[in-house]
Amino acid sequence: MLLEEVQDLKAKWGKEIILLAHHYQRHEIADLGDRLGDSYELARAASEAERARFIVFCGVRFMAEAAEIVRRENQVVIHPAAEAGCPLADMAPVDRAEEAWEHIAGVRGADKVMPLVYMNSSAKLKAMVGRYGGSVCTSSNAGRAFEWGFKEREAVFFFPDEHLGRNSARGVGIPEEQVVVWDPKQEGGGIEEKALKGARAILWKGYCHVHTAFVPEDIQQARERFPEARVLVHPECPEEVVKIADGAGSTAYLVKAVENAEPGSTLVIGTEINLVSRLARDHQDRTVIPLKRSLCPNMFRISAKRLLDSLRSLPEPEVVTLPKEVKKDAKLALERMLSI
Ligand code: SF4
Incomplete structure (x- = not known):
């Protein structure tokens, strides 16, 4: 019943609506998507959705925010479960990241370190990286982003996923001894100044519980x-x-x-x-x-009922909003990613 009503409303709004669904969504939601993809593909799809007035984003909050950053003037982004965040993204609050950047830039020089932020991060963090000349990346293009970072500057500061950072650094040939981990809970990230000066990859100590479940x-x-x-x-x-x-x-x-x-x-x-x-x-x-059953409970928050409630609220839905400054700076970092 619920799914039929969702389909009827989708048909009623026709091309005015585009439903973007992440691959980790429940099957019934994924099957309803006009586009099914990973965070990179969906950010692109949102930026290319010229005809739709309503971008309905079935994923977690940072993804809906990314769509809000790249959307056109005449569009709005709707997130059917506003509380569906991502614990990995929450591991790097922007004030802690700013403190870390200040310390690292103080030791190495701001023009020597390239900040790279994983798509799985808040819009504010993306904005910070945009302001400091860095880029967003996803798991699809992290290797390319690291190569770009090393071409432009001596070292990269990658956050918030330590494991993607470590695997990407190894993938582009950075030796293990030139990789250090910034622990935001410790003074100076817990890194000795000598090690920080010699590091090529500085990785934020964050992780996704869904993927670190695998051993x-x-x-x-x-x-x-x-x-x-x-x-x-x-x-x-x-x-x-x-x-x-x-x-x-x-x-x-x-x-x-x-x-x-x-x-x-x-x-x-x-x-x-x-x-x-x-x-x-x-x-x-x-x-x-x-390999093992590992579920993302945040992705799972979007149900047919929540999606239906969002569609019923058209044409006056609750929309994703971000401060203008944050959008402007975060867009710089996202556009760098799309051009790398
Ligand atoms: S799978 Fe991990 S990184 Fe992706 S949304 Fe869920 S908690 Fe966040």
Whole structure:
């Protein structure tokens, strides 16, 4: 019933509405999406949605904020679950990040360190990075963003995901001894000045609980049970997991790997469970198995009922808003990402 009403309202508003759904959404929401994608693909889709007046974003708050930053003047962004945040994004409050930047820039020089912020962060943090000449990146283009950062400056300061930062630094050939971790709970990030001066990658101590749930033993067990399987994981997983997997990459990479796999093949995937189970559902001629059941409860907050309530509120919905200054500076950092 609820889903039928959602479909009726979507049909009623036609091209005036675009529904963007992240891959980690429940199946019924993902299936309703005009576009299904990862945070990078959906930021692009929002910036390209010329005809829609209403951008309905089914994902977590930082994603809806990113759409609000890139939307056109005549559009509004609607987030059906305003309270659906992301604990990883919350691990880097902007005032703590500013303190860290001040310290690092004081030791190294502001023109020597490139700030790179993961898409999974607040709009205020993106704005800070925009002001200091840096870029946003996602798991799809983190490697390219690191290469760009090193071309422009001596070192990169990446936040808030330590694991994506570590895996990306290793991917572009930065030796382990030139990687340091900034712990916001410690004085000076807990990094000795000598180490900070020699570091090429400075990583914020933050993590996604959905992806750090995976441990090397999960891969060993999967290999025992399915010796013929390829094991693929997301780069927000810890380095020791990424290192022993057969491959690691963004959500888009994992989706493509399953789509391109030979019929009859077996893939074990280490990422959010809704995506893995949908890949299994949609590719029944190959075997797709979750490395472990790991659910993002924040993504799960958007239900058919919440989506329906948002659509019923048209044409006067509650919309995502951001201060003008924040939008302007965050847009700089997002546009740098889209051009890298
Ligand atoms: S999967 Fe992790 S990073 Fe993504 S929204 Fe959920 S908690 Fe945040």
